[in-house]
Amino acid sequence: DAGVIQSPRHEVTEMGQEVTLRCKPISGHDYLFWYRQTMMRGLELLIYFNNNVPIDDSGMPEDRFSAKMPNASFSTLKIQPSEPRDSAVYFCASSLTGRETQYFGPGTRLLVL
Amino acid sequence: QKEVEQNSGPLSVPEGAIASLNCTYSDRGSQSFFWYRQYSGKSPELIMFIYSNGDKEDGRFTAQLNKASQYVSLLIRDSQPSDSATYLCAVKGGGQGAQKLVFGQGTRLTINP
Numbered sequence: 419d420a421g422v423i424q425s426p427r428h429e430v431t432e433m434g435q436e437v438t439l440r441c442k443p444i445s446g447h448d449y450l451f452w453y454r455q456t457m458m459r460g461l462e463l464l465i466y467f468n469n470n471v472p473i474d475d476s477g478m479p480e481d482r483f484s485a486k487m488p489n490a491s492f493s494t495l496k497i498q499p500s501e502p503r504d505s506a507v508y509f510c511a512s513s514l515t516g517r518e519t520q521y522f523g524p525g526t527r528l529l530v531l
Numbered sequence: 532q533k534e535v536e537q538n539s540g541p542l543s544v545p546e547g548a549i550a551s552l553n554c555t556y557s558d559r560g561s562q563s564f565f566w567y568r569q570y571s572g573k574s575p576e577l578i579m580f581i582y583s584n585g586d587k588e589d590g591r592f593t594a595q596l597n598k599a600s601q602y603v604s605l606l607i608r609d610s611q612p613s614d615s616a617t618y619l620c621a622v623k624g625g626g627q628g629a630q631k632l633v634f635g636q637g638t639r640l641t642i643n644p
Contacts, residue, residue, distance in 0.1 A: 460619075460637060461619060461634040466630060468630070474631055513630075522575050
């Protein structure tokens, strides 16, 4: 199994630009999670989906952030417009109903200048 | 008060000794408890989870849970340099939040040869 795939692995952009992060979960997994990790705030859940439906988006910091899951094998997290405080590592993870393990992707390291 | 608290460390332990990592949580309704390991620049990976009060052993790792004290710990016996990493405690609630993991800030562990 290829594991959770994220792209890009690194992104450098300027303040005000739109940023789109992508995730492909493990095939067959029905839960998909987006996390953000910073030194100050640690690892935080932003949003998660079950069977492509958003279940809890209470962690999304503000309206500049949006996430979609158009099908079982693809999800995006979009930031528009981006700000320097959005600089972080963004992880996508997936899991299967009835199983406790969340499998994390390699992360996208975002730097907003 | 943070929902999940860990001593950020760094915790330094000589090779071959027992490393003890601690975590407290605030939500008494929490149902399951996890320890993740994260190497520098890598994504978190699950080591163990525990549901019930008491100890759960897996190889050199033992998770301990005391729900009355809202306390979770991880013991690593015969510590190896390869155990040097940041250890994240995570807690999952019940009900509607059943899939939502809340992470502590992590404890950085260094095993000295």
